[in-house]
Every structure is written in C-alpha cells, then in structure tokens.
Amino acid sequence: MAFERIFIASVEQSNAINAAADKGCNRLSMAGFYTDCIIADEQARRRGTARINWLAVNLAIIARWPKGLAYIKKLAYKKFLVVLHKQTDDPAKASVK
Numbered sequence: 001m002a003f004e005r006i007f008i009a010s011v012e013q014s015n016a017i018n019a020a021a022d023k024g025c026n027r028l029s030m031a032g033f034y035t036d037c038i039i040a041d042e043q044a045r046r047r048g049t050a051r052i053n054w055l056a057v058n059l060a061i062i063a064r065w066p067k068g069l070a071y072i073k074k075l076a077y078k079k080f081l082v083v084l085h086k087q088t089d090d091p092a093k094a095s096v097k
Helices: 009-021 027-047 054-064 069-087
Strands: none
Touching: 009 027, 009 054, 027 054, 027 069, 054 069
16 A cells, blocks of 8 residues: 655645754755655645745755755755656656645
C-alpha cells in the first residue's frame, strides 16, 4: 500500500520558519524543509490556493544563516529535481501531484 504525501503551503511554510529558528537544524536539514515548500507552492499554484510567502521563509533563513540562503536553495532545488525525476523518466513532462 502506497501513501501519497499531502503538502499544504501554510503548514510547510510554518515548518520551514520554525526550522530556521531551531538551533538544532543544520543547513542540509533546512534544504529539506525548503524543498517541501517548493513542492507545496507548486501544488498550491495548480490548485489556485494560498501560496508560500517566500519573503518570510527567506528572511527566516537569512536571520539564522546570513550567507546561507543561496546554498540552501541550491540543495533544495537539486532535491526537487530528484523528486520530479522519480515521477517520470522525462523531467520536462513531470508534474508535482
């Protein structure tokens, strides 16, 4: 039996902002939260529902890691592409469910 994860923009945004404030969270873990935000934002865009407030998420990251935002984004987008690739052999045709 397979489970499909549901991504909700407001929840993923809150998780990311809380993670950025948590001293136990490292940049690699933060990239995972950022990836979840990317997926949630794409799903919200397709559904026409509330989207991620990227300014709030990015500012929370900058407050914790002043020079870390670009690194975290790079890791997050790499992970996002892996998610897309797992869904199809042709990432150009992939969709985030």
